[in-house]
Amino acid sequence: MNLNEALNLLKNEGYKFTDKRKDILEFFAKEDGYRTASDLWEILSDKYPGISYDTIYRNLHLFHDLRILESTELAGEKHFRFSCGHEHHHHHFICNNCGKTKSIKTCPMDFIQPKFQGYMIESHKFEVYGLCPVCQ
Structure with missing residues (x-):
């Protein structure tokens, strides 16, 4: 999965394309590993003052449901990463x-x-x- 594939999937599934969603996907496209909602909030809060964790989590779970992001739990906290896009099970x-x-x-x-x-x-x-x- 890459950024363009993720954005196209979002559009094809009928979801609105917003700057926040694009910025969230760009964040994960640049990262090499699992990241938390807090990591994302630190990046987005400068550009979007007042952005809530609710907004971040809602989008993270949407992207997970669309299989744009994968998730795991580390130290009791949900972490997300861009989907590998591998065709084979791993x-x-x-x-x-x-x-x-x-x-x-x-x-x-x-x-x-x-x-x-x-x-x-x-x-x-x-x-x-x-x-x-x-x-x-």
Whole structure:
């Protein structure tokens, strides 16, 4: 996913194009990793005095529902990042310090699924947490 794809998806789904939405998407397009609503608020509050966390969260959840953003929970707080746009199923290593991610090409479900005969697994999530080489 890139900025233009995200903006086109937003328009194609019938959502209004606003400067705030564009600025939010530009923020995530420039970031390499997961970021919080607070990170975003720090950037937007200069340009949009009085912007509320409610507005930020509403847009973050809209973008997540449209699969423009991915989310995870780190230290009890929701973090978001631009969708990888990978066509294939994959998971991530996530740095606990800077939020940078690295794709994991294998999926543990390949090994676990056979042990669940008769069960219907609807979804799963696998993330590995630690420190990236820069943060160590």
